[in-house]
Amino acid sequence: MFPLGLPRLFPTLHCDDGAKESPVPDNKKLSTAISAVKDAISVQESELKRWKRIFDTHAKLGDDGERYLDTESFVKAIAPAEDLTKIGRRQFSILFRVADTSKRGLVSWEDFVVFETLLKRPDADYFVAFQYFDVDSSGTITFDEFKNVFKANIKPDAIPFDFDCDWVKLYLGTKNGTHVLGYNEFTQLMKGLQGERLRQAFKYFDRDQDGLIRPDQFKRIILEIAGHKLSDAVIERLPSLATLTPGGRISYSEVVAFHNVVREMDMVERIVREATAKSSDGRIDQSDFVNYAAASSRYSLFTPMEAAIIFHFAGRGGGTSRLALVDFAQLLNPKWRAPQSPFPEEKEEKQANVLNRVLHSAYNFVLGGFAGAFGATTVYPIDLVKVRHWPTLIEWVGIFRLGSMQNQRSTVVGQLLYKNSIDCARKVFHHEGFLGFYRGLGPQLIGVAPEKAIKLTVNDLIRGRAMDPETGRIKLGWELVAGGTAGGCQVVFTNPLEIVKIRLQMQGEAAKAVPNQVKKGAIHIIRQLGIFGLYKGATACLMRDIPFSAIYFPVYSHFKTDVFHQDYNGKQLSFLETLASAAIAGMPAAYLTTPFDVVKTRLQSEARKGQSNYKGPLDAFGKIWREEGFKAFWKGGPARIIRSSPQFGFTLVAYEYLQKYPWAEPKASAKLETALTTPRLEDISRIRARNALKIMLDVQGDISS
Structure with missing residues (x-):
């Protein structure tokens, strides 16, 4: 046509x-x-x-x-x-x-x-x-x-x-x-026109031909030649270039150096982004910039004067030696605007921030309920089989049969109830039907909302307070503290939840040993245990959940940023990248805390005839070691990986996506990207x-x- x-x-x-x-x-x-x-x-x-x-x-x-x-x-x-x-x-x-x-x-x-x-x-x-x-x-x-x-x-x-x-x-x-x-x-x-205009403009103002012009004359030159490429903040401070050298005037070399910086602004941004991303503290100094520029490009070099000009305007002339990515925003982004908070509006702004935080926390509880319930329901059958019997992952596919359930003890008098995990799943379905795989799910769903809310809220709260607002970075020590504290706080909800869940799950197994036994409901178990009984094994639960969260959240965060490069150049992770980050992070966290989970499960389960009774976590550790050996502490380890990995994967994916609600405060990394760039054009014709x-x-x- x-x-x-x-x-x-x-x-x-x-x-x-x-x-x-x-x-x-x-x-x-x-x-x-x-x-x-x-x-x-x-x-x-x-x-x-x-x-x-x-x-x-x-x-x-x-x-x-x-x-x-x-x-x-x-x-x-x-x-x-x-x-x-x-x-x-x-x-x-x-x-x-x-x-x-x-x-x-x-x-x-x-x-x-x-x-x-x-x-x-x-x-x-x-x-x-x-x-x-x-x-x-x-x-x-x-x-x-x-x-x-x-x-x-x-x-x-x-x-x-x-x-x-x-x-x-x-x-x-x-x-x-x-x-x-x-x-x-x-x-x-046209490509060389700017250089000639710059030369003629400098010569026009340099009437006495001493190679120097006044700061206001320099500002006028830049406004005419490149005013549309600079933010208002940089334009206002153009005369401050005279402070780089003694005399209060600006040389032709400095004018050319500044023009070169403006002309190579895209290269400056790439170097700054990559150098700050690889820096241990998210900041770089002038030497870091020059060294990274030399190492990452074959021909493009920045002179010491050009580097000094870049850091002069990025650092607002304050002499700061190390700068974060956000410091360069006003130089790199021509549409940058300084955050303004007029005094009459300051009170309203603070009130708005408080309201946002309240809404954020309230929504996290709802969010934790949906996300946690989704993740828990997805993997609950695996969790039930794990509690009753769980071999290694290889045995799951029927190749080897090496493991045994966390609560199925090697010293039980009589025959083991389940030969392997497949046999366990088959017998559960045969004797209890499909719904048997979800026995004890009710308390799990009831407790999962406050559990996930408190864990996610505490982790986000501590990370937000410990995070450098300019770099968006947080030290590893604070990451561990944030995750560990979140894991410790959740025990208030998880311990009663899990002790009831475990006893409900074990009833199906006990029914085969004692025919016609009346099954007990969650309310009966709660009344039987009492308030203090609901926190039986809480020490072991703390010993498991604190290191689990301390491992999980930092690994999850670093997978998103270091492996999939979230927020780099404004990148947002896809569904699969978020799921992979959350699922993979759960693997080391789940397996390395298996010994504590074994002890917790033993303490919270009702001991049957012929089984050892435990007085506490230390007593349980000692008896398990003596009676069953070191391998007993790792029973159900692969099962925890297979259960926890997808559970936390789907839970965190739901959390990430549901968290994008209208009144949410932008994350620190998002604030940096917003300060530095605006959404890029998609239509190539409009770009041209x-x-x-x-x-x-x-x-x-x-x-x-």
Whole structure:
């Protein structure tokens, strides 16, 4: 499908005898026309429909009954809602002149298709700028065209530019009009234009030719050349560059160094991001920056003066030796704004923060209930079989039979109830039915809400207080403290929960030993045990849950950040990455705490005839060691991995996704990313339109439309 606007690329030949006009290709436009036709062929039907929707949304009805875009509606149609740069929506009106090929002040549907097709070119940014300067549409740019367009787009009081300089003559010849610029030559001229403007501007202010200018003159130069690339905070402090060297004035070397920093801002950001990410404390100094730049690139080098300028503006001139990623935000992000907290609004802001924290904590309890119940229900049959009998993971698939249940003791008088885990699962289903796998689930679900809420809340609370607000980092010691404290607090809920659960699970096993035995409900067990009885084995529970959480939460956090690179360049983890981080973190935490789980299970289970009674954790450790040996402490270890790994995996995935509610406070890492960047553009055509504007804004920092 050919855009209807393409025939206008061919001028028409009018016949004197009144015959119908026929399009005849102009030799000067032939190559441009062929290129446009090739691009038009590649336009897919879906893209044309999308362009049509955009056009119809913003177009207005003209006097002739057709729909057109004027300057205002054209800007609305092509300007992105958000951008990485400081380019204002008003400045996108510059592109209207390129789209309005008929020069009537209106863009038709055919014109819009041609313009959007143009933006599909891989070099659309430079090609649009070329068409902007190519006033007569000849396909070349003369000296007069370059000079007139340049002068028309700078302010009357701008720093003068000498068009008779050697630099211009090298591109356009020594005589005006003797040489014209083709497209490729024009791109190189525009790329070097800023350097020449900088040189001429410095020379203009350096009247006494001592190689120094005043700070206010330096600020004016940068505003005209690169004002759209810097945040307001950096612009305000531009004169402070004079403090880097004695004398209170700025040299040409410093001006060039600052311009090089601005020109290489993307490289600066990459080096800062990677260097701070690999730093032990999330901060870097000037030496770290220079060393990492030298080690990570083959040719790009930053001079000591350029590095000093970077750290001067990032550190706000405070002389801070080591800076965090967030410190560089005001230099790297032109849209950066300093956080403002006016005194009259300070009280309201604090009240809002307190309300957010209350809502956050309240929601965590609800969240813990849903997430914990989901995870517990998913793996509960595995947990029941583990308590009654659990061999190694290899035995689970029937290859070996090496283990035994945590509560099935080697010294029991009589025959073992279960040969292996498969036999255990088969007999549970045969004697108790499918619901037998969920015996004791009720207390588990009742207690899981406060348990998960208190664990997740305490861990997040301590991590938030111990975390460096600038780097988003937390020391390993505090990670262990946060996790361990969270695990200790949860015992208040988990110990009564688990002792009731274990005794309910064991009733099915006891029923086979004592036929027609009346099964006891959870309420009966609670009354039988009493308040103190519900906390039987609490010491062992603490010995298990504190190290479990102290291992789990740091491993989970580091898997997300160090392995899957969460929050690096704004990356958010996928479902599978979050699930893998949570599940893998549960493996070492579950297995390494198995001995404490064995002791806890023995203490909380009712001893049957012929089984040892334990007075406490130390007594249990001693008797198990003497009667069953070292291997007994690791009974159910693989089972804990298979149960805890998916349980915590699904629980934490649910927690992460349900935690994204409207009033949630952003995490520290998210705050850093928000300060540094805004969402990146997804439509490549809009990116190219923006880049074309950047090229033209290099002519004047605030180019007029």
